[in-house]
Amino acid sequence: MKKFLGFVKKEFYHIMRDPRTLLVLFGIPVAQLLIFGYVVTNDIKDxxxxxxxxxxxxxxxxxxxxxxxxxxxxxxxxxxxxxxxxxxxxxxxxxxxxxxxxxxxxxxxxxxxxxxxxxxxxxxxxxxxxxxxxxxxxxxxxxxxxxxxxxxxxxxxxxxxxxFNEGLKSVYMFVPGTMALILMLVSAMMTSISIAREKEMGTMEVLLVSPLRPAQIVIGKVIPYVVLAFINAITIILIGYFVFGMPVKGSLWLLLAENLLFISLALSLGILISTLANSQQVAMFISMFALMLPTLLLSGFIIPIENMPLILQWITYIIPPKYFIIIIKNIMIKGTGFEFVWKETLVLVGMMLMFIALSVRKFKIRLE
Amino acid sequence: MKTKFNNSIIKVEDLVKKFGNFTANDHLTFEVKEGEIFGFLGANGAGKTTAIKILCGLSVPTSGKVEVAGYDVYRQTNQIKRNIGYMSQKFSLYENLTIKENIRFFAGIYGMSRKDIRIRLEELLDRLKIENLKNELIASLPLGWKQKLAFSVAIFHKPKIVFLDEPTGGVDPITRRQFWDMIYEAANNGITVFVTTHYMDEAEYCNRVSIMVDGRIEALDRPQELKKTYHVDSMNEVFLKLARVKN
The missing domain is CATH 3.40.1710.10 (abc type-2 transporter like domain)
Structure with a gap:
């Protein structure tokens, strides 16, 4: 346990000493939220x-x-x-x-x-x-x-x-979407990059040769990002509330719990990506194309899913942020309880377990 | 369970490692004695890295018997990991941590106590005369220093064996020479050194060397004996002769 804590501490040092990482972690989310707070128009169909x-x-x-x-x-x-x-x-x-x-x-x-x-x-x-x-x-x-x-x-x-939204505020739509995007960015992209960095620098070899177990290494790398992403989620909720007047009608605890679930899912995706990528650049590009773009385009964040061609609508079923956005909207705007979002929650849990299982397998193969 | 050869710290018998149809290690058999500097030579792709991974407990052999520090690589990888140190060409220190933080971190993951870490840290800083640099980030140090530190870190927890995978890649001859002084010092302190290198002059510094060609060990002896056997003056020529016969 002491070994493990030392590991987590080291990971925090990495983050705190890299201005670029800090910018991505805290600057971009705020900027994005403020930018997305201001509108996009869409057509409707069916x-x-x-x-x-x-x-x-x-x-x-x-x-x-x-x-x-x-x-x-x-x-x-x-x-x-x-x-x-x-x-x-x-x-x-x-x-x-x-x-x-x-x-x-x-x-x-x-x-x-x-x-x-x-x-x-x-x-x-x-x-x-x-x-x-x-x-x-x-x-x-x-x-x-x-x-x-x-x-x-x-x-x-x-x-x-x-x-639900008498004032017709579009920010009501963008806060959940931005939340999904930012948590995806911080959790998945930053973890995959930071693990890939260890591989690139050769420190991963040393860690693997050490008595630390692979699971300890991975969890140790991930914990700081759970903490930071969670701080981000809270920041977004606060900015949404105080700057844009976005309410939290449902249970705050449920909202935070769902955030934690989504963060964990994004992290497991990040780990999966890092098992595929050997350099920071590759990790970043996979994150961009496999995570960011679908989150932006296929989650219902900007373009309503009902308006997409049928084949894209099917694809949205495998996009985790879609479910997260549905959950968040339900809790924040409609004030619904768990009984209305348990299906989506279950889907997210299932996806997370699948990503973890895949990463574990990949990780073992890579060690061979 | 100790081996019956008291002074053999690594014992490899008929080690085979296959990846599908490709045989990376083809019936390797060798021993490394306690306290010696063992050179593990071979061209790129000859199977050195695969063998090192197995010896470090990162990979499981397809067949054969391998014992490191008296522990079996199939079942006792954790004990093995606790008893070895490792350093690669990439030096493997964290650039954005200070010298002190790096040492504390790596010593920590080997389970050393705070007190032990503090005592040995002072010893080390004193020996390398870098007391004043202890709070500098690794990134700010010259390459030669990084490399010396990486080696010091690899043996900080006093392992029985240290594996050095091309530790001197990309540094100048003077720094390389200094680095080998450190290796000798470690060996004098009873640490067995298992080193791979591309530099044949370095091979001359080893007590014994093995030369791998296409997954097999083609030669294994003291450098002087090898030169005698192949009727040449340098290890470089020994290496070329062996590699050329094959190709």
């Missing part, structure tokens, strides 16, 4: 919606059909009541609920005005905005066509409600 039709007349049926056949939306379910709207969003993939008021068609013809309510899941602010705008455009198009046959112009007044 968004799942639910309709609560309290009128069920010709007008509402026509309008519903028009919305569903537009190509932007898919009807997920017809609701019969709307007691707990938040649960509908929490449980399923539904991103928007459309509510027709009772007597919709009648009111439209009699009074010339009818009301429709559009409720969107704004935990993903950009998408929510787009969804509502698209729906509204379809409704207005419908009414314009109807008006050609009418003497008095008719009006449908949409009332928009954003759920």
């Amino acid at each position: 968004i799942k919606i639910a309709i609560f039709d309290q009128s069920k007349d010709d007008v509402t049926l026509n309008l519903s059909n028009k919305i569903i056949s537009s190509g932007y939306f898919i009807l997920n379910e017809n609701l019969n009541s709307i007691n707990n709207i938040e649960d509908i969003f929490r449980e399923g993939d539904v991103k928007e609920v459309i509510v027709f008021e009772p007597g919709f068609g009648q009111k439209l013809i009699k009074n010339g005005v009818a009301h429709i309510q559009l409720i969107a899941d704004a935990s993903d602010a950009n998408t929510a905005n787009l969804i509502v705008n698209y729906t509204n455009a379809i409704i207005q198009d419908y009414i314009r066509k109807e008006n050609r046959q009418q003497k008095i112009p008719l009006q449908i007044e949409p009332e928009v409600r954003m759920i």
Whole structure:
């Protein structure tokens, strides 16, 4: 144990004495978060919606059909009541609920005005905005066509409600994404580079010849990064909260635990990469292409997964940050508990165990 | 379990190591005596590194019997590791740690007590006359010093055997000479030295040398005897003769 602590201490010396490492560890995360705090736009496609039709007349049926056949939306379910709207969003993939008021068609013809309510899941602010705008455009198009046959112009007044994120803050979407990206960067990239550095410098040979066990070497290298990545995670949550007003609605402990899980997963990936790479450059490039880019592009961080070509959508299933982002959004924005994220958590645990098993195998082969 | 040859510290019998169809070590048999400087020569790819890895307990032989410091390489790698030191061409110290931190770290992973470390550290700094440099980063030292320190670190925990894998690669002749003085000193203190090198003049400094060609040991004797056997004046020529016969 004393041997092991000495090892961990040495690893901290390495990190603290290298200004570049420190910059990557602490400068980049903050910069990234601040940069990503400011927006990107996306298109929408095949968004799942639910309709609560309290009128069920010709007008509402026509309008519903028009919305569903537009190509932007898919009807997920017809609701019969709307007691707990938040649960509908929490449980399923539904991103928007459309509510027709009772007597919709009648009111439209009699009074010339009818009301429709559009409720969107704004935990993903950009998408929510787009969804509502698209729906509204379809409704207005419908009414314009109807008006050609009418003497008095008719009006449908949409009332928009954003759920989970009333202020439509895109930072709500970027904080979880940036968190995934930064933890991936710090944990996986930095560990793989620091292990590769030992190989490059020849110190790894000396460690392997020493009485330290391979597991001790690897864990000793990894522990400082667990600590630092965890500090990073907390920094991000704090900046999100104080600078961008990003809430933590769910359990903070659950949030931290999930962060720790994701950090461990990223570290096991980093170890795996380091068994493949013999130099710092190679480790860095593998990390960049195998980790950073998928985290940026395929995790749903910047581009909504629903909008990707089908084949890319399949690929997202093997991208760990995708699950992490889902978990974090659920906990921070929707305030859901473990019972809603256990599946994703399980996937992450499974992936982590797989990476560890693979690294152990690779490590043994390399020793031969 | 001690070997029956009291003074043999490394005992290798019919060592074979295969990687698929490739035989890296082909029935090696040799012994290294306690306290001697044993030169392990061979061209690149002759199988030296493979053999060293096995002797250090990093790799398991395909077949054969190997004992290092009285311990079996199949089952007692941990005891072996505790009793050996190792230094490679890369010098293997941490550049961004100071001299003192490096020594403390490596001594620590060999399980030395704080007190022992402190006493020997002072001894060492005094002997090398670098008391004033102890808090300097390794990165700031000249190559020759790094190399001397790396060697001092490799034998800091007083191992029975120290393995030196091309320890003098890339340094000037004067530094090399000084380095060999350190090797002699270690040998005088009872540490067995197992050294590989490319420099044939260094081979002359060894008590005995073995020459590996294509995974086999082609010659093993004292340098003088080898020169006599092959009717040449230098180890360089011995080496060329053996390597040429093969190719």
